[in-house]
Amino acid sequence: xxxxxxxxxxxxxxxxxxxxxxxxxxxxxxxxxxxxxxxxxxxxxxxxxxxxxxxxxxxxxxxxxxxxxxxxxxxxxxxxxxxxxxxxxxxxxxxxxxxxxxxxxxxxxxxxxxxxxxxxxxxxxxxxxxxxxxxxxxxxxxxxxxxxxxxxxxxxxxxxxxxxxxxxxxxxxxxxxxxxxxxxxxxxxxxxxxxxxxxxxxxxxxxxxxxxxxxxxxxxxxxxxxxxxxxxxxxxxxxxxxxxxxxxxxxxxxxxxxxxxxxxxxxxxxxxxxxxxxx
Numbered sequence: 485x486x487x488x489x490x491x492x493x494x495x496x497x498x499x500x501x502x503x504x505x506x507x508x509x510x511x512x513x514x515x516x517x518x519x520x521x522x523x524x525x526x527x528x529x530x531x532x533x534x535x536x537x538x539x540x541x542x543x544x545x546x547x548x549x550x551x552x553x554x555x556x557x558x559x560x561x562x563x564x565x566x567x568x569x570x571x572x573x574x575x576x577x578x579x580x581x582x583x584x585x586x587x588x589x590x591x592x593x594x595x596x597x598x599x600x601x602x603x604x605x606x607x608x609x610x611x612x613x614x615x616x617x618x619x620x621x622x623x624x625x626x627x628x629x630x631x632x633x634x635x636x637x638x639x640x641x642x643x644x645x646x647x648x649x650x651x652x653x654x655x656x657x658x659x660x661x662x663x664x665x666x667x668x669x670x671x672x673x674x675x676x677x678x679x680x681x682x683x684x685x686x687x688x689x690x691x692x693x694x695x696x697x698x699x700x701x702x703x704x705x706x707x708x709x710x711x712x713x714x715x716x717x718x719x720x721x722x723x724x725x726x727x728x729x730x731x732x733x734x735x736x737x738x739x740x741x742x743x744x745x746x747x748x749x750x751x752x753x754x755x756x757x758x759x760x761x762x763x
Contacts, residue, residue: 656739
């Protein structure tokens with residue numbers, strides 16, 4: 485009998501306020517559960533706009549403690565639905581100490597921990613250093629009801645080291661919630677996550693926002709997808725213009741097949757990589 489995990493991604497359009505975004509994602513989670521999904525991941529900063537298109541301290545108000553009110557709200561929902569949840573949020577550790585974070589909740593509603601985005605861009609339309617400190621919790625992998633789950637957030641995906649760290653820690657599925665805009669990174673979106681899935685021999689769930697938000701002219705192009713460790717898309721890629729719930733079956737037995745075929749972890753040469761970590 486094959487070992488299949490039914491997994492879900494949500495690409496959403498901005499509704500205009502935090503509470504309606506949260507309610508919309510609660511409904512997406514219920515729809516995913518009705519479709520048999522066992523794990524779900526939302527997009528980067530899921531309950532807000534992608535405010536890093538501008539630099540304005542007013543958007544600090546979207547930050548909250550993690551765990552905190554939103555985490556606890558979805559912990560209750562996760563327990564009700566029996567679903568693992570990855571919740572990308574704006575975290576306030578204390579006033580003035582803010583992170584781009586994803587909380588991970590198990591299928592029984594227990595809070596497993598969080599990942600803080602490590603690589604923070606500061607380029608036109610992505611003024612993230614204004615809002616976030618770099619992550620300081622390493623590259624955790626969470627032991628969930630569906631297996632070992634890792635998280636890498638948006639700009640992180642351009643850096644292969646974190647992908648590998650998650651693989652070395654045993655990740656079987658890595659989610660990459662993102663906010664990336666049309667015309668800037670389309671060519672990267674199509675190759676980076678499949679390449680990471682192949683190089684590190686796990687599944688990747690790539691999630692992108694969709695639509696034009698009212699803070700700038702960035703057009704988030706959706707096209708969320710799951711990709712397997714052979715670089716094959718698992719089912720169709722999501723819409724480039726519309727909100728969508730994506731539910732796909734991931735054949736976890738493929739991980740052993742690929743690792744038996746390609747012994748990348750055996751053949752690594754960490755003794756030769758010292759220069760890679762020299763500033």
